[in-house]
Amino acid sequence: MNPELTNWTGPLGLPRFDLIRDEEFAPAFEECLKLAGDAVEAIAANPEPPSFSNTVAALETAEEPLNRLCAVFYNLAGTDSNPAREELQRQFAPRLAAHGSKVSMDPRLFDRVEAVMQDKDALSPEDRRLTELTLRGLRRSGAGLTGDARERMAAIRERLAVLSTDFSQNVLTDERDFTMAVADAELGGLPDWLLRAMRAAARERGLPGQVVTLNRSLIVPFLEHAQSRALRELAWRAWTARGNGSGAGGEATDNRPIAAEILKLRHERAQLLGYPDFASYKLEPEMAARAENVEALLTEVWQAARGRVESDGRKLTEMLNADGINGALEPWDWRYYAERRRQAEHDLDEAEIKPYLTLDAMIGAVFDTAQRLFGLEMREFSAPLWSPDVRAWEITRNGQQMAVFLGDFFARPSKRSGAWCSSLRQQHKIGSGQRAIVVNVCNFTPPEETGAPAYLSWDDAHTLFHEFGHALHHILSDVGWPSISGTSVARDFVELPSQLFEHWLEQPEVLDRHARHAVTGEPMPAALRDRILAARNADQGFATTEYLESALVDLAFHRGEPPADPMARQAEVLADLGAPKAIPMRHATPHFAHVFSGDGYSAGYYSYMWSEVMDADAFEAFMEKGDAFDPETARRLEQWILSKGDSLPADELWLKFRERKPGVHALLKGRDLLDVAS
Structure with missing residues (x-):
């Protein structure tokens, strides 16, 4: 096995991607799966009485070579796919799922962890939390099942791994071709x-x-x-x-039959574990806890957004008709006329804005904001990565390394769409400890010529800040165990740091310092800056509605019996909502990767808005001090949110930071929907 796949020797502990070949992955997976299986078997079969050290802590490192291999491979599969890597995904998805089932459904491990829990009062708070989460994970994976139910659960997990891989690759093919x-x-x-x-x-x-x-x-x-x-x-x-x-x-x-089968299997999986449906299973460990709580939030915001959309739709239809086009506003019309309206009402032109929003300038804004809030320093360095476009920085504080940060910013035909944050390595304190290697991936339009500046839209700049907010969750993580570090938190809590960090892009002092013209170097004129900020909620009814449609369809898919025809169920939900024809779902079912390319956001797409309730309230904490960079509030944000991972339940972390529950008022105010809601 190529040692570079698991024992990385590049600068600052990075993998040497230039020394990795696709044909090396298959034998590496074979070896790492065996190593992981042997290591877990040794824990399960240990004749010594179960203890935190020989069971729970041992499981934290048992699969480290496999974890490192998967980090390298799946990073490449998402950012630089090719036929060989796609075939490897199809080949090893069921193998990895089978391994995961064997481990997480092992009754011996379940019994050992349960025994450790019997003496939980002797554990430190973080060790107790890790033990609780490990036991919960084993129980929710089916470790308590026996006989046919156990075998069926393993088969379901393997089949879901195949289906989610196929779904993701089908979307990538349609986008690429x-x-x-x-x-x-x-x-x-x-x-x-x-x-x-x-x-x-x-x-x-x-x-x-x-x-x-x-x-x-x-x-x-x-x-x-x-x-x-x-x-x-x-x-x-x-x-x-x-x-x-x-x-x-x-x-x-065609992903439609794949989506139908995924929904059916998820429902069966939930029922095997004693839950009435998949939404009940999935939401149990989240902050929302129950589907009714999710529906209540989404419905409240829907009512406010619907009023705004009806008003906006009338104005855009008048513009359409004034152009001599009779009939209704269509989905391919809304953005065009909304942009014309924005230009007219706010005197804005993207051609005027973009020279001030170059990628390098906005990276500078992101880093400067992180430095002012948390004292972080960034040093760019060279490393052999998977594409010449990828950039690397060492992040330090007071001379101590905090993390390595990689940015892969430009679109490529081989990269899946969207933007995301992942890690090649998690922070932990095992042994001498390690700091995170965190990756931000975006799909910005590359410059026309090599060496020319890359221009971002206002939305692109928000995406840059958003993904670095996720990165901060890894960079500032300060916990003992890898499985509870960084972004390993409740799904409806994980978007809080990312969405919160976006607020700093909109601070005048940040734009005044960093939004400088690519050619002249002059700062953005104050009048232009103020027009941009005044227009930031332009067409917010559209953005809120297309998101809520997707979130409510996702929730409906996973409540009750699974639909035999997801497209019919999608149409039924939108009809019941009275969804405007001109505003379709942001992510229609056949390309709803959040929900069907894995379980991450299944029955959980609502979490962006759930987190937004908190992020709006969290930024209010800074505003109440009259300073977006208030040092004490930033210290509390790091202490109770960004550094803690999942070492405490999310609702406890929030209360320690904000000292009260969040309310929807700040969200509606931030989206300029408050007057509609009231």
Whole structure:
């Protein structure tokens, strides 16, 4: 086995990606699965009486080589996929799931951990928390099942691993294989910065002229600016066809039957464990706890957003009709007319804004904010990574290393869409301890020429801050055990740091310091800055509605009996809501990767809004002090939220930070929906 797959020798402990070959992964997986199996078996079969040290703590490191191998491989599979890596995913997804089932359903391990829990009062608070979580995880994985139920649970988990891999790869295929050429005569309304991005996308694919791809940073501005209604419709239909059998991959990438089978298997899995449905199972350990609590929050915000959307829709329809187009506003019309309205009401033009929002300038803003809040220092260094575009920084505080941070910012055909944060290595204090290696991945449009500045939209800049908020959760983590460090928290708590950090982008002092013109170096004019901030909630009714539609459909999928036809259930939920035709779900079922490319956000897409209730309230804590960089509030934020991981329940951590429960008022105020709600 290539030692670089598990014993990394690159700068600051990074893997040497230049020394890794695809053909080395299969034998490495075979060896690491065996090593992990042997290590766990030794714990389960240990003749010594169960103790925290020989059972719970031992499990924390038993699978370390396999964990490191998976970190390398799945990072590559998400950021730089190719046919060999896709085949490896299909090959080893069921193998890894089978290994996971064997470990987590081992009754001997369950009995040992349960025995340790009998003496929990002798444990330190963090060790007790780890033991409780380990026992809960074993119980929820089916360690208490026997006979046919046990075998069926293992089979379900293996099948779900295959299905989620297929779902993700189908979406990637449809995204990667679609391009729409736009003739020179059809470029009306497209700003120069977007034309440059479209031409760069064409060159990257060896095509002439300019093209639209399904990269969000390209297709959304095209829908906002293209004067050709026919082209907007073609682009929108391609974007929403991902995974439904009519996308670029055709019937081979139809995710609808995959989604139906996933929902059916999740329901069966929950019932095997004694839960009435998957939502009950999934929400039990979350802050929300019950589906009724989720529905209550989403419904309250829906009512406020619906009033705003009805008002906005009337105004946009008037604009449509004034252009000589009779009939209703369509989904491919909304963004176009909303952008025209924003420009008219706030005197804003993306071409005027983008030169001040270069990627390097916004990285500087992110790092400066982290330094002022938490005393972090960043030093960029060179390392052999998976793409020349990827950048690396060492993060220190008071001369001590805090983490290594990697940024993979630009879209590539081989990268799955969206933005995310992951870690190659978790922080812990076992032995001499280790600090995190954390990765932020985005899909920004690359510059037209090598060495030229990369321009971000306002939404892109928010994404940059959002993902670094997740990174801070890893960077500032200060717990003993890897499985409770960093972002290993309740799903509806994990978005709190990321969404909270976005608030600092909107602080005038941050923009005044960092939003500087790419050519002249001059700071953004105060008048332009103020117009941007005044317009930040423009079309908030649309953004809130498309999100809530997806969250409510996700919740409906997992409550009660699973739908035989998810598309019919989706239509039924939207009809019951009275969802506007011109605002479809942000993520329709066939490409709803949050929900179907794994269990992470299944019955949990609501968590962005659940966390937003807290992030709005958390930023109010700074505002109450009259200083967005108030040192004492920042110290408390690190002490009780960013450093604690899952060492305490999320609701306890929140109360220690804020000393009261959060309310929806700050969220509605932040989205400019308060007047509608009242």
